[in-house]
Amino acid sequence: MGRSQVLNAGRRIRDGGWRGGMENNPKLLKNKLYWVGILYFAEGFPLGVFYDVFPVHLRQQGVDLWQIGFMSLLGLAWTLKFLWAPAVDYVRHHRRWIFLMDVLMGAVMLVFAVLLDFGPWVWLAIGLFTIFSATSDIAIDAYTIEMLNKDELGLANGIRNGMYRVGMLASGFILVLADWLSWSATYLAGALILVACGIVCLMAPPEQSYQTRSERSVLAEFRMIMRYPYALALIFVLGVIGFGLVDMKLEISGDRPYLWPALASIGIAVVAGSHYWTGRRRTSENSVRNDLNEGPMFGAFFELIQRPYIIPVIIFILIYKLADTSMGFMVKPFWVDAGFSATEIGMVSVNIGLGLSIVGGLVGGWFTDRFGIFKGIWVLGLLQALSNLGYAGVAAVIPPPQEGVAMALQFKAMMYGASVLESFTGGLGSAAFLAFLMAIVSKKRSASEYALLSSIFAFSRSIAGWAGGFGAEAMGYASYFTLTFFLAFPAYLLLPWVKRMLETPRDWD
Secondary structure, three states, X not given: OOHHHHHHHHHHHHOOXXXXXXXXXXXXXXXXXXXXXXXXXXXXXXXXXXXXXXXXXXXXXXXXXXXXXXXXXXXXHHHOHHHOHHXXXXXXXXXXXXXXXXXXXXXXXXXXXXXXXXXXXXXXXXXXXHHHHHHHHHHHHHHHHHHOOHHHHHHHHHHHHHHHXXXXXXXXHHHHHHHHOOHHHHHHHHHHHHHHHXXXXXXXXXXXXXXOOOOOOHHHXXXXXXXXXXXXXHHHHHHHHHHHHHHHHHOOOOOOOOXXXXXXXXHHHHHHHHHHHHHOOOHHHHHHHHHHHOOOOOHHHHHHHOOOOHHHHHHHHHHOOHHHHHHHHHHHXXXXXXXXXXXXXXXXXXXXXXXHHHHHHHHHHHHHHHHOHHHHHHHHHHHHHHHHHHHHHHHHHOOOOOOOOOOOHHHHHHHHHHHXXXXXXXXXXXXXXXXXXXXXXXXXXXXXXXXXXXXXXXXXXXXXXXXXXXXXXXXXXXXXXHHXXXXXXXXXXXXXXXXXXXXXXXXXX
């Protein structure tokens, strides 16, 4: 074999078979963005089934509303998926994970197609469905991160956002079959779509080859953690995040929802202090820390928290979307209180808003790839925050609704304009933010790290939604929406560390 052949073979191994495995395939199948679209359609469809198909069927079966509401607790699987994400990193073969989970979800749908009556088995079946879906999400995210280069993340996340929503909408189309044919037809169609998605995803290019299996057992890892206060503090923070996310559904803390943010802040402070103090101590302590990085369960988390600038970056992740999430939960109530009908809300704020957010995601993705992730974060984030002032302006001038009096066209036009602006800029900011999250994780441990970072963001989003209700009620819509605009700027104080993180050579891959 000649020298050039050896070099070419090395490149194919390094790239995990992407180029080598796709040379003889059609041009479309070589396009990474094509696979991003397929993968995230497959990720969005099960979520649509959970939120659209299952509740409608159960209600038609006469299931009580409180029982249907209980079903939302089963959706915690998507929030807590970071707990078993290390297993996906450990086993790898992401395409096989996706295929297996889609087939298992299809099997659950077939069970529903046969056993249409409500019974105790329903809760087990839906619970398994959400776990399978969350596990597939872990593998899809990890596969995508490994596949894409840094300068491809922007547009890819724009497509991701759009196809994910298309997947959710597809569940609405199969729901129609319940009236046209039967519920069995709806579930059979859902099963076929899921299995088809799994088969297609199995045909995607091979994953990159990384050695992620640890020689240390889980028991040995826990023994190491017990000897190291820094590690205990980090596990405490993970536990607080997990329990806090569960409490968002169960409301165990009652009228003390601030408990979890407070505990998380204490834990983060301890981790930051330990991180600084250990860095000043002898090398032997650092060797213990390196041993923690090799743990099979928490190793990815320990390795992530030791990277340069990671503490301010995690705080940035917590607060970057604060302006958007603080207002987001209050937009629909504002429409209702302003006197708009459900049809207008559904058509403009939901349907047209969905389309505009997809377009915004594509434009934001292009901008991020063209000008860089860092510029995309602060420029598009600022535009997203400015859209809050649109709703604030409408809330300041729109008159209270009067029974029997039609709303003036200029006020309707103002509300529609604010909705268009908010939906479009929301897509802009999301594309840049998701690209940033994907850019800073290790490709070798992408499943664990991305699942953790996305759960941290979900934690802050839930807190912001809770606080939004109190803020809007106490201040009124106009003042509160104005306040949310200023909530965007604390994150901008952390941009220097974000920039350094993005510019740091990725020696952790």
